Amino acid sequence: MGKYTNIDEAIFTVFATAAWLERKIPTYVTNVPANKNDTQFLRLNIIPSGKGVNIRSASGVLIIEIFVLRDRGTPPISKLADALDAHLLGQSRPVSDGNVQFFSSNLGNGGPDSANPALYRADYSINFNYNEV
Secondary structure, eight states, rough: OOOHHHHHHHHHHHSSSSSHHHHHOEEEEESSSOOOOSSSSSEEEEESSSTTTTSEEEEEEEEEEEEEETOOOOOOHHHHHHHHHHHTTEEEEEETEEEEEEEEEEEEEEEEOOSTTEEEEEEEEEEEOOOOO
């Protein structure tokens, strides 16, 4: 497989583990619509970039949009961001041709969701490196 496919595979498998699925947080990828009844969910955006991009390696950022009910304050957002940190921060995920390592994370407020005004969006981001073996 190629590096972009490997990066996708490594990141998607993180959210398919039993440990993550136990949390029962619907998790979608870019270009897949969320269930209209979801009041809390995540959307994954993988952005390979940076100086490390070549045929065998890449660096980048995984941006995870966190959607929660509006007017609930920051605790639901912080709880989800902490769960993401526990699952990703400092982890290395092997794939068939290499591995993806996750590094520092950030959390920023996004504001009310334009598609569903009952929801509020925040952006969690975490840096990663991919190296082919």
